[in-house]
Amino acid sequence: MSGKRYMISGGGTGGHIYPAIAIAEELQSRHPDAKFLFVGAKDKMEMTKVPEAGFKIEGLWISGIQRKLSLANLMFPFKLISSILKSKRLLKSFKPNVVIGTGGFASGPLLKAASSLNIPTLIQEQNAYAGITNKWLAKEANTICVAYEGMDKFFPKDKIVLTGNPIRKDLLEVSSKKEEAIKYFDLDHEKKTLLIIGGSLGSQRINELIVDHISLFEDENLQVLWQCGKLYYDRYKHLSTANLKVLEFISKMDLAYAASDVIISRAGAGAVSELSLVGKPVIFIPSPNVAEDHQTKNAKSLEDKQAAIMLKESDLDNKFVATFRGLIRDTDLQKELSKHIVQLAKPLATKSIVDEVEHIESQLK
Template sequence: MNKKLRIILSGGGTGGHIYPAIAIANELRNRYPDASFLFVGAKDRMEMQKVPQAGYKIIGLWISGIQRKLTISNLMFPVKLISSLWKSRRIIKNFTPDIVIGTGGFASGPLLKIAGSRNIPTVLQEQNSYPGITNKWLAQKATIICVAYDCMDRFFPKDKIVKTGNPVRQDILEIKSKQEASLLKYNLDPGKKTLLILGGSLGARRINQLIVQKLDFFTELGIQVLWQCGKLYYKEYKKYNTRTNVQVHPFLDTMDLAYAAADIIISRAGAGSVSELCIVGKPVLFIPSPNVAEDHQTKNAKAILDQDGAVLLKESELHTVFDDVFLEVFQSEKKQRELSKNIKNLALPNATLTIVDEIERLIKSNAVTNG
């Protein structure tokens, strides 16, 4: 291919949309070192920091999602959408992309809508088992839709769907050999079981409240707790570091070692987390956030539960059932082995490569058609 490729990636609002886009861009850059890349996100959201940190240029649109209740932001949504569509037209006219890739979130909507209307090949990457409004809106004009779950033809045209899985960080693909390093890194007792708590990078208030209530319970069971409470909550919870069996961290920057250290994991059920936990293959208790669009975290967790690969606990039931459910897993090595085996069977560790294979096929097909 003589012509230098020009690729736009768009998605954001949360890490679950940003990190897959960066992973896809990195693999494309490996294959096409001379290609030009441009990211498009939402102004004032985390992608405006994370994407430049990964070495890519980004342009921000004045766009935000629709809130569930009547707010000033909702009243401004039509104005923001029109503004973002106009800016997207200018971006596409100036950059002239060969292909546009959207990884979800409201930030990707206007840009992919314009790309589709210009007949530029577009690829959607849907992380969740229940798609968001943006990807549903874009699906009819998309060329390919990469998904992580079965039965997605309920939402998208069947002939456009390719099951690929979600991109994950490469350092978690092999963690068995990292157990010793993980114990040293986190100064853990090899004679005790380790419970890893994950509420996302910002943290999960209800999970944090639960863990505080259960610290004595975990101590009585001889469990050591490795607890990512989130940046928003660290000031409130760091005092529990004084307990010998508890470590509180705002953020775990070596997730491969944290996963390697864990015997049991309590986690939210965002799409990225679920995909990683399938690869990690440890017993998981999912506590989905009920405060996300379309309750998609519960649906993500249920897709694993339906294959007997995890335990699902609703926030509303925590105060009544947590102890019994936790003990059922903790006290049965057979149950732990079954959960580990079943969740591992659902792993799609080569997702990034598979997605980029599909993108590459589309690029080559389009080059032949236009050649």
């Protein structure tokens, strides 16, 4: 088979899917004739988001291990074996040059199978605390691209390359899209816009916070774009008005960022990377329900550099109103946060990762 061929896997949440798509798009821009095949978990959001981005995807019968004893955990060994066997069939049929994994349990079987067939692999780890799948795969990977210093406590030092996190191309320049964004979301030019994003699946705690403070946003004369998430949309859609747009999912995030003046967000690695690039003032509300509390570490590192405000969930009842009012009424503080957060951006991360993919290929010749 002639031409370059790449298999890419990563999923479960947008934090794994969108980096995978960003890497594929950069490879495609360099090699327009290249062929791509994504591999995901059968019932997860990558099965719709990847085809929407224009790429083919195959699903595996795989899921993560639950923290508590459950029937799903008893099934895990069977799912893993089944997924590794299917991955081997796909690899032998597609014959990729390199296999790329961006984390999430779906990438485990594919990269494990690739290594067993001596097909080179590259891992991309978004977080400061490495995920279980990537730790499992690290020993056999050719290269491990990371976004944070000090990752040699998880991975072999000689395989690590500090690149930053991949960013979708449409987010590299949002400032010129304000007019288009206001039209797209049917917003009022005269009002400031608050964007609320609780992760791709939504956040119950952030959603409850918004419901409790709708009158606060009205008092401050704000219009709100609120991505409440797939799991919560039916519960909150009745609250939608001209000034409070309740959205299940925002597919055009570039326009959402362009429209916004202030942002409330979770502090996943993907969100932090995107928001650094976008350069708007942000209040991060880290999720406490993640491995090693890594979202708090992400948000704290920005707060320490005066690049964002962090509010822990446990502080929301006491501090949210004063903190939010303080930010929305202080244009100097908004400018200060914007100036500092944009200094942390790594706009060339996707290019750097694809450089590493090409370096692996050059060693095969």
